[in-house]
Amino acid sequence: MNSQLFAGLMHIDEWLRDILSEEKKRELYINLLLLRKISLEYEEESLDNQNFHGDYGRDELKWQFILQNKDNPDLKRIIEEMIFAYINLIPQLQGVIKPESIKVDIERRQLFYIIEFFSEIPQNRSNKNSEFGELFEFIIDMFWGRTSSSQEGEFFAPQSVMQLLIQTLQPMRGKIYDPNCGSGGMLIHAAKSAKKNGNDAVLYGQTGNEEIWKLSKRNIYIHNVEVDLGTGAADIFFDDQLPELKADIIIGNPPFGQRDWGWDRLYHDSRWKYGIPPKNNGTFAWVQNMLYHSNEQGRMGIILSMSPLFSRNKSEEIIRMGLIKDDLIDGIIQLPTGLFYNTRIPVSLWLMNKCKNHECRGKVLFINASELGSIEGKQTILKEEALRKIADTFETYQQGICNSISGFCTVASLNDIEHHEYTLSPDAYIEKKKAEMPTEQELNDREQDLVLQIRELCEKNMNLVNDILNEK
Numbered sequence: 001m002n003s004q005l006f007a008g009l010m011h012i013d014e015w016l017r018d019i020l021s022e023e024k025k026r027e028l029y030i031n032l033l034l035l036r037k038i039s040l041e042y043e044e045e046s047l048d049n050q051n052f053h054g055d056y057g058r059d060e061l062k063w064q065f066i067l068q069n070k071d072n073p074d075l076k077r078i079i080e081e082m083i084f085a086y087i088n089l090i091p092q093l094q095g096v097i098k099p100e101s102i103k104v105d106i107e108r109r110q111l112f113y114i115i116e117f118f119s120e121i122p123q124n125r126s127n128k129n130s131e132f133g134e135l136f137e138f139i140i141d142m143f144w145g146r147t148s149s150s151q152e153g154e155f156f157a158p159q160s161v162m163q164l165l166i167q168t169l170q171p172m173r174g175k176i177y178d179p180n181c182g183s184g185g186m187l188i189h190a191a192k193s194a195k196k197n198g199n200d201a202v203l204y205g206q207t208g209n210e211e212i213w214k215l216s217k218r219n220i221y222i223h224n225v226e227v228d229l230g231t232g233a234a235d236i237f238f239d240d241q242l243p244e245l246k247a248d249i250i251i252g253n254p255p256f257g258q259r260d261w262g263w264d265r266l267y268h269d270s271r272w273k274y275g276i277p278p279k280n281n282g283t284f285a286w287v288q289n290m291l292y293h294s295n296e297q298g299r300m301g302i303i304l305s306m307s308p309l310f311s312r313n314k315s316e317e318i319i320r321m322g323l324i325k326d327d328l329i330d331g332i333i334q335l336p337t338g339l340f341y342n343t344r345i346p347v348s349l350w351l352m353n354k355c356k357n358h359e360c361r362g363k364v365l366f367i368n369a370s371e372l373g374s375i376e377g378k379q380t381i382l383k384e385e386a387l388r389k390i391a392d393t394f395e396t397y398q399q400g401i402c403n404s405i406s407g408f409c410t411v412a413s414l415n416d417i418e419h420h421e422y423t424l425s426p427d428a429y430i431e432k433k434k435a436e437m438p439t440e441q442e443l444n445d446r447e448q449d450l451v452l453q454i455r456e457l458c459e460k461n462m463n464l465v466n467d468i469l470n471e472k
Helices: 003-015 022-043 061-066 077-091 108-119 126-148 159-168 185-196 208-224 284-291 316-327 384-398 412-419 438-471
Strands: 174-178 201-205 247-252 294-304 327-335 347-353 363-370 373-375 379-381 408-413
Touching: 003 108, 003 126, 022 061, 022 077, 022 208, 061 077, 061 108, 061 247, 108 347, 126 185, 126 208, 159 185, 159 294, 159 327, 159 347, 159 384, 174 185, 185 201, 185 208, 185 247, 201 363, 208 347, 247 284, 284 294, 284 316, 316 412, 327 384, 363 384, 363 412
Parallel strands: 174 201, 174 247, 247 294, 327 363
Antiparallel strands: 294 347, 327 347, 363 408, 373 379
8 A cells, every 4th residue: 555645644634633523534534435445346347236226327326427526516415325325235334334424514625625535546456455455444543543442441453463463373264253353353354364375264253332343344345355243233241143153263352351241140151161250350251252162173362451461360360270271372472562552551462272283282482572562653563573573483383493582482381380370471481681781892882972972062062152152
């Protein structure tokens, strides 16, 4: 994706800051992006245009028709009716876009300026699906990533975190399930990975937030991915829409420390194989629900806050001990602080496996990736180099190879973990990196740099004094 498109949308967003609310801007961008994609498919006859009825002729459903009507006082109505016509045609979008969100609440001149921007997409017709998908993800990051959802402790996983989870869980194939799928981003990454490697994958997801469910439906449509998202939003603990599903791979970013998860009504639920989660923290309810949906060879990747690794809450200790004793933990990865847009909560990636490779049985790989983050603007990200380092370490461990690296990784036996009272904090096992003493040459170089800096400061100071004296 050309970074100029990202910069262009950010410029438009700043321009509209005092004109439209955050929600109206978001819906405007998403609806116009959908309209651009669908109208392009209509023009290329990828859609069955014979299904259109009413007063719409073929030309009136083309993007070019919008451009030709830039001076038409009814331009807003033309766009609104075109969006309405398309979403009524496409089953995946029916009931997903709120009628009131189609209303365009800006002046015609402002609207056409935005239309011209979306006319630049795609810049490469052969790669159009990728461009539409990347811009949709960018819009999600711009808006949904900046504020938490209505559910306590729930945050959208940034792109680099999703990429890491997918890369460490290779290969992506079979039934893949995300019980808290949010915008559908992780499932989309999983689908891309499976397709790239020639693997068959069937995708399933569920979310308890109606607005986010509608967002995910649009996201998977934009990416041309098929995902079974059920009939609507539903609470996973009280309305599991896939109660019989046993998945090959389960991925997830459940709410951090969800307090109101239904403890009083779910106390005797059969899913709590390893113990009843504490009343005010549903983290291990999510973990055990995922295990319940995992088949006998199932693998899991879960993004959690750091506290479940070492919590001394009695209920959580019992559950964590049970997971360790049953040899379900394949790897624990401590991630950099600041990866999520709207929280500084440090996070970890749990890699679990019901059928470990022979070389990995009775062991856990610990990785401390807390120093691998890179700062871009105000955000911490994991660049490709860091992602590859972590994923390669886990892949070689799966082959029975892992050389302990001070400050980065090590392998601990279950006996070691028992000795450490069943904590899963990487710091308890990874040898601290020794501080390296600088060489004599490095000290000399630093001294010379400091001397030069002092000289420059002295010169600036003298120039400032002379300027003051000359003014007098």
